[in-house]
Amino acid sequence: xxxxxxxxxxxxxxxxxxxxxxxxxxxxxxxxxxxxxxxxxxxxxxxxxxxxxxxxxxxxxxxxxxxxxxxxxxxxxxxxxxxxxxxxxxxxxxxxxxxxxxxxxxxxxxxxxxxxxxxxxxxxxxxxxxxxxxxxxxxxxxxxxxxxxxxxxxxxxxxxxxxxxxxxxxxxxxxxxxxxxxxxxxxxxxxxxxxxxxxxxxxxxxxxxxxxx
Amino acid sequence: xxxxxxxxxxxxxxxxxxxxxxxxxxxxxxxxxxxxxxxxxxxxxxxxxxxxxxxxxxxxxxxxxxxxxxxxxxxxxxxxxxxxxxxxxxxxxxxxxxxxxxxxxxxxxxxxxxxxxxxxxxxxxxxxxxxxxxxxxxxxxxxxxxxxxxxxxxxxxxxxxxxxxxxxxxxxxxxxxxxxxxxxxxxxxxxxxxxxxxxxxxxxxxxxxxxxxxxxxxxxxxxxxxxxxxxxxxxxxxxxxxxxxxx
Numbered sequence: 002x003x004x005x006x007x008x009x010x011x012x013x014x015x016x017x018x019x020x021x022x023x024x025x026x027x028x029x030x031x032x033x034x035x036x037x038x039x040x041x042x043x044x045x046x047x048x049x050x051x052x053x054x055x056x057x058x059x060x061x062x063x064x065x066x067x068x069x070x071x072x073x074x075x076x077x078x079x080x081x082x083x084x085x086x087x088x089x090x091x092x093x094x095x096x097x098x099x100x101x102x103x104x105x106x107x108x109x110x111x112x113x114x115x116x117x118x119x120x121x122x123x124x125x126x127x128x129x130x131x132x133x134x135x136x137x138x139x140x141x142x143x144x145x146x147x148x149x150x151x152x153x154x155x156x157x158x159x160x161x162x163x164x165x166x167x168x169x170x171x172x173x174x175x176x177x178x179x180x181x182x183x184x185x186x187x188x189x190x191x192x193x194x195x196x197x198x199x200x201x202x203x204x205x206x207x208x209x210x211x212x213x214x
Numbered sequence: 215x216x217x218x219x220x221x222x223x224x225x226x227x228x229x230x231x232x233x234x235x236x237x238x239x240x241x242x243x244x245x246x247x248x249x250x251x252x253x254x255x256x257x258x259x260x261x262x263x264x265x266x267x268x269x270x271x272x273x274x275x276x277x278x279x280x281x282x283x284x285x286x287x288x289x290x291x292x293x294x295x296x297x298x299x300x301x302x303x304x305x306x307x308x309x310x311x312x313x314x315x316x317x318x319x320x321x322x323x324x325x326x327x328x329x330x331x332x333x334x335x336x337x338x339x340x341x342x343x344x345x346x347x348x349x350x351x352x353x354x355x356x357x358x359x360x361x362x363x364x365x366x367x368x369x370x371x372x373x374x375x376x377x378x379x380x381x382x383x384x385x386x387x388x389x390x391x392x393x394x395x396x397x398x399x400x401x402x403x404x405x406x407x408x409x410x411x412x413x414x415x416x417x418x419x420x421x422x423x424x425x426x427x428x429x430x431x432x433x434x435x436x437x438x439x440x441x442x443x444x445x446x447x448x449x450x451x452x453x454x455x456x457x458x459x460x461x
Contacts, residue, residue: 006222006259006307006309007259007260007261007263008258008259008260008297008301008306008308008309009261009301009306010297010301011258011259011260011261011297011301012260012261012262012264013260013262013264013266013293014291014293014296014297015291015293025265026257026265026266026267028266028293034430034455035430035434035455036455037453037455038317038318038452038453039437039441039448039449039451039452039453040437040438040440040441040448040451040453041434041437041438042448043438084269085255085267085268085269120448121448121449150430150434184317185317187316188315188316188317189218189314189315189316201255202218202314203218204218204219205218
């Protein structure tokens with residue numbers, strides 16, 4: 002911070018995590034906290050389907066069986082929640098967004114996405130943030146099927162952004178030609194959510210706007 | 215919007231609530247009216263520049279202008295709660311920003327319908343803000359609080375809640391204890407379950423807006439029971455999870 006204020010007698014109590022770097026304002030946790038705004042949607046795999054719609058040349062729709070036949074990869078990633086916890090080295094298996102977007106072929110106008118979820122949750126992302134191995138649809142966590150309270154049977158995982166962007170109970174990605182706020186973004190949270198720039202709330206996006214080309 | 219700028223509040227009251235919960239009241243230079251259920255982020259800075267942040271629900275009603283109160287539970291090995299409990303005195307300054315959060319929030323409007331509040335442990339804090347807001351607004355919308363505690367000693371705001379229930383027939387205080395009972399206790403003495411939630415729901419004349427706050431297990435169980443077997447629409451159920459990792 003800019004001024005010289007400090008809290009007398011306050012000092013770091015937890016050892017700095019070894020081999021990892023925490024984004025500003027975060028602390029490390031070993032467990033896996035659950036945060037969501039309402040009851041947990043309980044979607045049976047047989048009821049689940051996932052689609053890519055909007056500005057794509059070939060809209061896609063997969064049922065659970067079809068989706069599980071797509072190529073899957075293992076991902077070990079650090080995750081950072083806007084409520085200040087970070088968790089290092091989480092292990093996932095899922096389908097890369099590159100695989101899914103290649104199938105749908107976004108049109109030239111497509112620049113952003115809205116993630117739509119079972120239960121009505123939404124969150125927005127720039128298209129480039131889902132490309133080049135940066136994002137996936139997670140199916141297994143720690144070798145087990147993803148639990149309902151963590152977004153099972155499938156969730157979006159975008160580890161380089163605050164974890165509210167990693168939408169649980171994912172149902173559909175809608176490709177759009179411009180950015181639009183989702184559920185938490187309409188409630189005052191950042192439009193982008195970069196943990197390293199500490200973009201927690203809309204006010205924190207000012208430096209993002211300043212850096213825009 | 216300058217509402218989320220960091221500001222230095224001055225500690226004007228420290229009130230012990232239980233052996234492991236204290237209320238810190240801060241006078242703010244740039245106070246902004248909050249909605250009941252919202253929170254602030256508190257940031258501590260060490261002399262070497264190290265910083266730690268935690269979010270704390272607002273306990274004081276929006277009618278308490280110029281200041282905000284946070285009831286903080288002491289977490290084992292808690293870096294921030296430990297400092298607040300041991301290191302903070304009247305007159306000290308604490309850096310905060312807020313109010314934050316728009317979903318887990320309730321407004322005491324004249325149109326407000328029935329309200330079901332379900333708390334576990336320190337999850338009572340944002341719900342108490344709603345109850346205080348309701349009381350200050352003079353509302354008489356049918357309201358039930360179901361509050362689960364492990365032991366009588368751990369109940370936060372017991373006297374105020376009891377007094378509120380005695381003064382207001384439209385407010386029903388329902389408590390359950392899971393480890394140790396108050397002397398002569400004849401009420402619930404188990405974890406929340408479908409029968410209990412069904413009974414408290416039955417105290418209300420119509421389907422309520424529902425706010426549930428507490429540890430993840432309790433919140434998951436209560437929300438899925440209310441939305442499942444008890445048939446409340448999911449859109450009427452608002453949840454917030456508290457816990458050593460979430461606070």
